[in-house]
Amino acid sequence: MKKPTRQRLIEAARELFLSKGYEASSVADVLARAEVNSGSLYYFFKTKEQLLLAVLDEYVDLLEPMVLRPAFERVSDPLDRVFAVLAGYRQMLVMSDCRLGCPIGNLALEMSEKSEVVREKIALNFRNWRKAIRQCLVDARDRLPPDLDRHKLAAFILTVMEGGVMQARVHRSLEPFDASVATLKDYMDRLVEQGTTRPIQQANS
């Protein structure tokens, strides 16, 4: 059975915005892909931008089932989970021959100056992503330096993912992504080593 019209529109827009960006995807493209007529789209969404906002709302909802859960089901160690999440983005690069990257990062650079409300929704997506990663760092706090700033490190991990994906797409090669993730791994191994070999740990410090 066909999904409801509104949902079909959001999915079509999501796919198009991911592969071609927002400006380059015309309303007509969305209509064709969703097999919906113009009148119906504008019944559900006042403007094309409202459709984008609905897509970004959906990404907020999809973080858990599409990004976190699949990664967390594969491994249970909190630090491994961080890299399992990153491996998920690698998988997207592999499957698309390095053509598709992070859907949010995509829209981030394109839309940040064009619409405040869109920018704020993208920021929300980033905040939720970092929060999930930060929780992994909290769960692994016994192996990490006690004075570690987990907010900073979570932002850094998102930075590495987005920067690695960007270079992979530009070079159509996994190499820069893998190099970036491997270097992050080296850094975090050093943090753990420091956490492990430091003198007797004090309670409540």
Added chain:
Amino acid sequence: MKKPTRQRLIEAARELFLSKGYEASSVADVLARAEVNSGSLYYFFKTKEQLLLAVLDEYVDLLEPMVLRPAFERVSDPLDRVFAVLAGYRQMLVMSDCRLGCPIGNLALEMSEKSEVVREKIALNFRNWRKAIRQCLVDARDRLPPDLDRHKLAAFILTVMEGGVMQARVHRSLEPFDASVATLKDYMDRLVEQGTTRPIQQANS
């Protein structure tokens, strides 16, 4: 005196593509900003895409005088120079209230799938950037681990810059950029420490 028409067109396009992106900048916008008429633009450039390619060629030429030289003039230590380059991008964020980021990264995500020749020019810009950073790492090789993969680390540094700039623009805040650069600094300090404290260094190793 007014600059030659062709140069005015490239500069106008450069500014517009930086602040609004390629698709969102119309040819009419470029013409107005450059104070040139349609006929002249199409005398120099066969299409809008050819104009973009000329802009990307100019960025290749501008890497040395606009990005590297100003940073390298301020400091001479090769590792400090890496962070001086990053500070240059921070300055761009500061001056634009976190609205303008890396011009190449901007176009990278927007244009990579739309045109192979554009993607290749963007890749060239990235390669040259990494090469300059790699030279800094070569110049500092005595303080870095002997088995360090400088290609990987240079890619990582570009990753950190691009990812940090992206988050800064989305959140309209320097915080994620500063957090990312500070974490990179921490990592590289650890590499130097390892290089410094490692046992008596063997020659030709």
Added chain:
DNA sequence: GTCTATAACTCGATAGAC
């Protein structure tokens, strides 16, 4: 090399019947 005028088309969005 530069000018004006405009072709040929696509864009987002709307009207109004059903």
Added chain:
DNA sequence: GTCTATCGAGTTATAGAC
């Protein structure tokens, strides 16, 4: 809620005089 027809503006690009 969905359909078709279409508006008006904006798009890239061209023609042809100067």
